[in-house]
Amino acid sequence: MNQSLWLLFLLFSVDTFCTANTRIRGSTQRIYNPKTMMSMSLELKCLAADDVIPSEGVVWRRAIGDGLPGTASANNPLTLSDLQQFRDNPHSFEDQYTCTYGGITSNPVSVYVLPKSTRQDDIEQTATVGERETIECPLLFGNLRTNYTVSWTENGHTITNGSEGYLIRRDPNESLIISDVTPEHMANYQCTANLFGLHPMSSPVVQLMPYQAPKILNIGPADPVVVADGSIGLVTCNVSGFPKPEVEWCVNEACSPDWPGEMRYSVIPLPSDEGSTTYLSTLQISPVREKDSGNITCRVTSNNTTVMSTTELFVPYRIGIQRVIRTNGDKVVVEVVLRREIRFAYEVVIFANERRQETFNGQQGKIYWNYTLTNAVQGNISAQIQVGKHHGRRSEIQAVPQRTTTNGNSTSTTNCNSELSGRVITGFISSALTVVILLLALLLVYIGIKFYKKRNQIASTKYSMRKETPLDSISHTSLAISDTSLGMLENDWRRETPIDVLDTPAKANEELKLDYVMHTTV
Incomplete structure (x- = not known):
């Protein structure tokens, strides 16, 4: 019978006597192994004297369980294999059984059903x-x-x-x-x-899988992580978790390992110690550039659970100076401009003529703001960002004295850069005009001197000829001198005008030559 595969097979011969020797036949311990799948009927018999099996008046009891279902407790023999409850769950019938007849109770019999x-x-x-x-x-x-x-x-x-x-x-x-x-x-x-x-x-077998939810213990070494431009930047992420978690790094919008074309980023692998629950992952950027400034995210995943933490990488950059204003009280106001907002503590250092002038706390969350110097300064004004021991490059501007003027209820201020540019241009134009005027004046003086010399030389020569020589004897000479240039009179008279062309006696010739030399030599 297939339904008896899970039955406890026990065959008891119970001799029940009307005297004190009422008993349950056989061993006091019965063992049933459900794996044997034995297809046999299971009966408990309560026997009286002379092996008489009473059909009535027998009561079966259990020592631990809830008793027997229905009228089974009065059956003799008691066929457990016929009970649906036993077929469904034989282990629930593991117990100690006794039978009572004629007021006499037998010794208990233990029924064992081996575990499955x-x-x-x-x-x-x-x-x-x-x-x-x-x-x-x-x-x-x-x-x-x-x-x-x-x-x-x-x-x-x-x-x-x-x-x-x-x-x-x-x-x-x-x-x-x-x-x-x-x-x-x-x-x-x-x-x-x-x-x-x-x-x-x-x-x-029970396979125990220890598990520790991933957790980021810290990310740093500080927040923000400040690294100078051109140096090696290291950002660490101390994580815990078991099994060994996976760590992913993101620099702004780009995440590992998808850093196409960016060879400066590398991740130092986690240690291979499988018995550990804490690990240190390191992102290395070599060298660091100003464009790397931004959010650095450490993302940890284990057993389909992901946690993340973000810190800021800040590379100090060159800030700008919008303008420098000198107030009526002789104070200098420096207007600083940043490329982007800074949301952590930092300082702005103001320099005057390469000397450290004053240090101010940075204005978090702002891009434009003013710093007022306590001392009056002039010359080159520069400023730089400083975070801890790291600082950016300086920006310079000429601190042109500029005052604010008040008209009624309104205040007007001239932009330092505009005023500086206007003054430089005006000075350049003024200097150029001055040079041109001086050159023109020198040229006019030179021309005047030359004209004056030429005029005096010609006039003197004509006057000498009329005075020393008769008119009819030097007519040709007078004509020749009148048509000769100043250079010929001064240098080449003797060469260009031979003596034999003049219709003058020797005495007149000598006087003419002497007179010319006396009046034309300057």
């Missing part, structure tokens, strides 16, 4: 690192469970109760307790139930 596995496959169980974990023995026991001996093994090695944080508990269920789970507890656990040392029954 609650599952056919191995079991995977997750445990949180650092917490208490209980592993239930996956065996199904009956009412006589305490009569069994239960042992535990870890990867085949027997566990001693109380050793290495293990506690074997039997109440209310067979279980193994780990007081403080660590990664070393990742192993295969198995329980074995033994009845009288003859019938060991082992459970499926």
Whole structure:
């Protein structure tokens, strides 16, 4: 009969006497293994004297369980295999049975149903690192469970109760307790139930998987991470988790490992220590550029759980000076402009003529603002950002004295850059005009002097000829001198005008030559 495969096969001969020797025949202990699948009828017989089987007046009782269903407690023999409840759950009928007839109760008989596995496959169980974990023995026991001996093994090695944080508990269920789970507890656990040392029954393997949710302990080394332009930048992310988490880095919008064309970024791998729960991941940027300034994100994933943390990488850059204003009180106001907002503590250092003048706390969240110097200065004004020991390059502007003027209720201020540019242009034009005028004046003086000299030379020569020589004897000479240039008179008279062309006597010639020399030599 197929329905009897899970039955407890017990065949008892019960001799019930009307005297005190009422008994249940056979051994006082019966063992049934559900794995044997025996297809046999299970009966309990209460026998009287002379092996008489009373059909009425017999009462069956259980010592632990809830009794027998329906009228079964009055049946003799008691056929357990006919009970649907027994076929459904034979372990629930594990108990001590007695029969009573004629006021006489027999000695108890223990019925054992060996444990069976609650599952056919191995079991995977997750445990949180650092917490208490209980592993239930996956065996199904009956009412006589305490009569069994239960042992535990870890990867085949027997566990001693109380050793290495293990506690074997039997109440209310067979279980193994780990007081403080660590990664070393990742192993295969198995329980074995033994009845009288003859019938060991082992459970499926329980695979314990320690788990620690990923967590970012810190990201740094500080917030923000300040690195000078051109140096090597290191950003660390100290994480915890088990199993070993995966760490991903993002620089602004670009995340690892998708950094196309960017060879300056690299990630130092996590250590390979599988027994650890804390790891240090490092992002290296070499060299750092101003464009790297922004958000650096560390993203940690383990067992489909992701956490992330963000810090700011700040590369000090060159700030600008919008203008420099000199007030009526002789104070200098420097208007500084940033490329973008800075939302952490920093300083702005003002220099005057390359000397450190004053240091101000930066205005967080602003791009434009003014700094008023306590001392009156002139010359080159420069400013730079400073965060801790790191600072950016300076920006310079000529601090042209500029005052604010008040007209009624309105105040007008001339932009320093505009005024500086206007003055430079005006000065350049003025200097150029002055040079041109001076050159023109010198040229006019030179021309005047030359004209004056030429005029005096010609006039003197004509006057001498008329005075010393008769007119009719030097007519040709007078004509020749009148048509000769100043250079010929001064240098080449004797060469260009031979003596023989003049119609003058020797005396007149000598006087003419002498007169010419006297009047033309300057």
